[in-house]
Amino acid sequence: MSRVVVTGGSGKLGRACVSELVNHGYDVVNVDRVFPADLLSRFANGESEESLEPFFPVRADLEDFGETLEALAQVDQRYNGVDALVHLAAIPAPGLVPNHVVFRINTMTTYNAFAAARRLGIRNVVWASSETVLGLPFDTPPPAIPVDEDMAPKPESAYALAKLMGEEMARQFCRWDPALKIIGLRFSNVMEPQDYRAFPRFDAEPETRKWNLWGYIDARDGATAIRLALEAPLTGAEVFIIANAETVVTRPNRELVAKFFPGVPYREGADPNETLLSIAKARQMLGYEPMHGWRRELGESSERSSR
Numbered sequence: 218m219s220r221v222v223v224t225g226g227s228g229k230l231g232r233a234c235v236s237e238l239v240n241h242g243y244d245v246v247n248v249d250r251v252f253p254a255d256l257l258s259r260f261a262n263g264e265s266e267e268s269l270e271p272f273f274p275v276r277a278d279l280e281d282f283g284e285t286l287e288a289l290a291q292v293d294q295r296y297n298g299v300d301a302l303v304h305l306a307a308i309p310a311p312g313l314v315p316n317h318v319v320f321r322i323n324t325m326t327t328y329n330a331f332a333a334a335r336r337l338g339i340r341n342v343v344w345a346s347s348e349t350v351l352g353l354p355f356d357t358p359p360p361a362i363p364v365d366e367d368m369a370p371k372p373e374s375a376y377a378l379a380k381l382m383g384e385e386m387a388r389q390f391c392r393w394d395p396a397l398k399i400i401g402l403r404f405s406n407v408m409e410p411q412d413y414r415a416f417p418r419f420d421a422e423p424e425t426r427k428w429n430l431w432g433y434i435d436a437r438d439g440a441t442a443i444r445l446a447l448e449a450p451l452t453g454a455e456v457f458i459i460a461n462a463e464t465v466v467t468r469p470n471r472e473l474v475a476k477f478f479p480g481v482p483y484r485e486g487a488d489p490n491e492t493l494l495s496i497a498k499a500r501q502m503l504g505y506e507p508m509h510g511w512r513r514e515l516g517e518s519s520e521r522s523s524r
């Protein structure tokens with residue numbers, strides 16, 4: 218069994234990632250500053266201590282290199298040696314802390330995670346970049362729609378700039394050590410099942426989701442993408458856009474693009490609501506295929522509540 222450290226395993230995407238990896242037989246260690254918000258309630262609801270064990274964090278502040286190095290090496294009797302790293306810990310969006318603070322925390326923690334992995338010979342690294350490097354909130358329209366990984370990055374915030382610095386660090390670390398693999402997943406906006414309650418409003422007011430081309434990622438599909446990236450037999454630095462298969466609205470893409478991005482070259486997909494954050498590269502190179510979707514999820518939950 219491979220041992221994987223998941224930094225930020227107490228967070229939204231991190232909790233889904235820990236579950237996904239445990240369910241696929243990995244020995245998982247969560248490294249985070251805080252406990253998962255739902256840990257006590259899950260315990261109170263009868264989940265066994267043993268099944269919750271991987272969620273109990275080794276508490277470390279990854280802005281500190283010593284703490285990062287130690288947490289990736291060995292923690293007393295809990296574990297000794299780590300085979301792979303999933304680095305998700307970060308301030309997760311622009312606007313939550315002052316700009317220089319998000320830049321400092323997100324670049325420093327990413328540097329420390331990559332450098333500690335390299336020092337310890339951990340050569341399988343997957344980390345959370347972000348859709349924001351693509352030019353969100355698209356006040357300047359993208360060069361074409363759908364957007365893909367071939368387009369030049371256009372960070373428009375300190376948060377996005379820090380993610381792009383992470384992508385560049387990954388390239389340079391892999392140049393230093395060609396046997397290293399560092400896969401950056403440019404996640405769209407992460408959603409848990411309860412978040413789908415907001416989707417009918419998005420559908421009624423599509424202008425409110427123009428900022429990320431109406432994209433989203435179900436946390437469980439994001440977690441599957443992480444596992445597939447860990448298992449991919451690649452070396453070097455790669456980035457992949459990770460979104461769900463369809464947009465957050467029912468209005469056809471052709472109408473959205475004509476109204477909100479007039480004049481931008483648009484390539485129509487097979488489905489009128491196909492994601493405008495292209496996942497073709499992840500499909501082709503990782504075998505990624507999203508399994509969840511907001512319409513099915515809302516249909517299922519309204520079915521459940523009417524039973």
Ligand SMILES: NC(=O)c1ccc[n+]([C@@H]2O[C@H](COP(=O)([O-])OP(=O)(O)OC[C@H]3O[C@@H](n4cnc5c(N)ncnc54)[C@H](O)[C@@H]3O)[C@@H](O)[C@H]2O)c1
Nearest residue numbers: 225227228229230250278279305306307309345404406407
């Ligand atoms: N949420 C989104 O919509 C979204 C979209 C694209 C990318 N991402 C990226 O995905 C990753 C996970 O996002 P999330 O939504 O789960 O965020 P989250 O805030 O729910 O989880 C992030 C976790 O990182 C931990 N953390 C932050 N700084 C730390 C530090 N210095 N040391 C140790 N732990 C630290 C936090 O305690 C938290 O548990 C982040 O890198 C984020 O930038 C998120």
